[in-house]
Amino acid sequence: MSDFHNPDADIPRFRFRLGFTAALVLLGFGILFGRFVWLQIIQHDFYRTRAEDNRIALIPIVPNRGVITDRNGVVMARNYSAFTLEITPSQVDDLEASINTLSELIDIQPKDRKRFKRLMDEAKNFESIPIRTRLTDREVAKFAAQRYRFPGFEVKARLFRQYPLGHTASHAVGYIGRITDRDLKWIEESEAQANYKGTDHIGKTGLEQRYEFELHGQTGYEEVEIDAGGRAVRSLKRIPPVSGNNLQLTLDVKLQEITEKAFGERKGSVVAIEPATGGILALVSNPTYDPNMFVDGITPENWKELNEHPSKPMINRAINGAYPPGSTFKPFMALAALEMGKRTPHQAISDPGYFTFGNHTFRDDKKGGHGIVDMHKSIVHSCDTYYYVLANDMGIDNIAKFMAQLGFGQRTGVDLGKDDSSESKGVLPSQAWKKQRFKKPEQQKWYAGETISIGIGQGYNAYTPIQLAQATAVLANNGVMFRPHLVRNIVDAKTGEKRLIEPEPLRDLKLKPQNIDVIRRAMVGVNTEGTGTRAFAGAGYQAAGKTGTAQVFSLKGGQYKESAIKKELRDHALFIAYAPAEDPKIALAVLVENGGFGAQSAAPIARMVLDYYLLGKYPKGAAVEDSAALEADEHE
Numbered sequence: 001m002s003d004f005h006n007p008d009a010d011i012p013r014f015r016f017r018l019g020f021t022a023a024l025v026l027l028g029f030g031i032l033f034g035r036f037v038w039l040q041i042i043q044h045d046f047y048r049t050r051a052e053d054n055r056i057a058l059i060p061i062v063p064n065r066g067v068i069t070d071r072n073g074v075v076m077a078r079n080y081s082a083f084t085l086e087i088t089p090s091q092v093d094d095l096e097a098s099i100n101t102l103s104e105l106i107d108i109q110p111k112d113r114k115r116f117k118r119l120m121d122e123a124k125n126f127e128s129i130p131i132r133t134r135l136t137d138r139e140v141a142k143f144a145a146q147r148y149r150f151p152g153f154e155v156k157a158r159l160f161r162q163y164p165l166g167h168t169a170s171h172a173v174g175y176i177g178r179i180t181d182r183d184l185k186w187i188e189e190s191e192a193q194a195n196y197k198g199t200d201h202i203g204k205t206g207l208e209q210r211y212e213f214e215l216h217g218q219t220g221y222e223e224v225e226i227d228a229g230g231r232a233v234r235s236l237k238r239i240p241p242v243s244g245n246n247l248q249l250t251l252d253v254k255l256q257e258i259t260e261k262a263f264g265e266r267k268g269s270v271v272a273i274e275p276a277t278g279g280i281l282a283l284v285s286n287p288t289y290d291p292n293m294f295v296d297g298i299t300p301e302n303w304k305e306l307n308e309h310p311s312k313p314m315i316n317r318a319i320n321g322a323y324p325p326g327s328t329f330k331p332f333m334a335l336a337a338l339e340m341g342k343r344t345p346h347q348a349i350s351d352p353g354y355f356t357f358g359n360h361t362f363r364d365d366k367k368g369g370h371g372i373v374d375m376h377k378s379i380v381h382s383c384d385t386y387y388y389v390l391a392n393d394m395g396i397d398n399i400a401k402f403m404a405q406l407g408f409g410q411r412t413g414v415d416l417g418k419d420d421s422s423e424s425k426g427v428l429p430s431q432a433w434k435k436q437r438f439k440k441p442e443q444q445k446w447y448a449g450e451t452i453s454i455g456i457g458q459g460y461n462a463y464t465p466i467q468l469a470q471a472t473a474v475l476a477n478n479g480v481m482f483r484p485h486l487v488r489n490i491v492d493a494k495t496g497e498k499r500l501i502e503p504e505p506l507r508d509l510k511l512k513p514q515n516i517d518v519i520r521r522a523m524v525g526v527n528t529e530g531t532g533t534r535a536f537a538g539a540g541y542q543a544a545g546k547t548g549t550a551q552v553f554s555l556k557g558g559q560y561k562e563s564a565i566k567k568e569l570r571d572h573a574l575f576i577a578y579a580p581a582e583d584p585k586i587a588l589a590v591l592v593e594n595g596g597f598g599a600q601s602a603a604p605i606a607r608m609v610l611d612y613y614l615l616g617k618y619p620k621g622a623a624v625e626d627s628a629a630l631e632a633d634e635h636e
Helices: 007-042 044-055 095-103 110-122 137-145 181-189 206-210 212-216 253-263 300-308 326-340 375-380 384-394 396-405 431-437 448-454 465-476 513-528 598-615 627-631
Strands: 056-061 075-087 129-135 153-162 176-178 201-203 220-226 232-239 246-249 268-273 280-286 349-351 354-357 360-363 371-373 480-482 487-491 498-500 505-508 544-550 572-579 586-592
Touching: 007 044, 056 232, 075 095, 075 137, 110 129, 129 137, 129 153, 137 153, 201 206, 201 212, 206 212, 253 268, 253 280, 253 598, 268 465, 268 598, 326 375, 326 384, 326 396, 326 465, 326 513, 326 544, 326 572, 326 598, 349 384, 354 384, 354 448, 360 384, 360 448, 375 384, 375 513, 384 396, 384 448, 396 431, 396 448, 465 480, 465 513, 465 572, 465 586, 513 544, 513 572, 544 598, 572 598, 586 598
Parallel strands: none
Antiparallel strands: 056 220, 075 129, 075 153, 176 201, 220 232, 246 487, 268 280, 268 586, 349 371, 354 360, 480 505, 487 498, 544 572, 572 586
């Protein structure tokens, strides 16, 4: 017997299932409708803005970097536009294969590949990376015809920095390079991130670094509508960039060139200052380098050569090299003695050629001594014994106190590098300095015998050429000190309006006029009857100066003979000067590393500088004298 199906019994179950399904459908539509209301009505403005943002791209427009010129308008740093072939690695499937294919079309050297790989490691913050710079018009046309084959590759017009004078004044001007993580940190600390969108380069050294925010300008922006493929469709809005300000320097390029040529292959530095303003007329550090090497990113080979070269061309000797001042220290010692009442101008000593202190004998350069020596003669003929005795009478702390007023052992604040820490302080020795310098108690004690050599600019003394030039300018300016500076005007690139960098007086030493006169007459005597006579014979002006020789290593009582000593161990040659003596327009310090006697190597360079600046001529006759002829009468 079979069971019969009763349809009436299934109807309630069917209705329940149908109702449940309908409820689910209605609930689903309700959720969708609610979501629709939320997105289209409640969140309408929010999502419309996001949609617009996805449709519109903000492209930064990098401004023109400011131009740097010397005091006469000679261009020292400028910009030019050129085409660059760039790659966005994230948009390229096989980067190496694509570059190999591209090299069949456009010349890509191994150095280009190396630079590209190096920049890839540093370029996480940049949209694209250059593989070739400065493309020719022909290369641009060839790439444009094959553009479809290279997705992620594009040609861009970029501004490039150029230093038309090459090596000249490179330590003063500095250079720019690609932005690194350290630079980004500095930008963030300066709250300038927004202004550096799209910027690849930044000032690394010198004026390029110190005046970075003046030179950079204001970044512009362009609003561009893009399609789904990320391609630009049209420009909607453009905010043009504002070019960086230009710098007009106090530097005289021609004077700079003459001074650098006067050095030849020798190492050293010259700093020439306008005493009445502190404006730097020439700042030479030799050897130098070509800043154009850094614009595209310096090659590892060139960087290694610059850093490992025994002459250290990257060091700015003018502000970072610290040297014993030698006998150029003596005029300042004499001035200190007059101001402190330790000596009178006519007070004299009898110089036997040495000074004995305890069981040690300090010898004069002139065997047998200089006889009866007063202050004038001590400077003119550079008598060591006079300053041995004087230093002992004054004491180290009195010496340090007076020399600090002249700027020795302190940063000058010259406008070079990121900040004042870019400049060396040098060493102004004192009892307090020695306690801080050394750790062991027996090393911290200052011994009276150590003061003796300080008087002739030896011992712990170590100062930068710019400090020596600044102190000389103070003498020339009757005791008034100005901060050395290189920028004379900041010029608005758009309006041409000049913003003068006012000379900054640091202090007036309130020196007694009669004391300054004693020192200045003696320094004139150096060039008319003393150690600088040969170098300044026949000069068409009166110059005040002082020769100096700084010992590199101790002779231990032996006699100095230049020809018997290795070049790197020979004495440093120094010369300080200002001119015209009656109304100084220029003060300078010259240092020639391992140059021997100051009158032999440094004074002729000073003569060339002064001849050009005061007379407008290059003094061909002021060549370096024969060292044997000079050894007979050079006593510094």
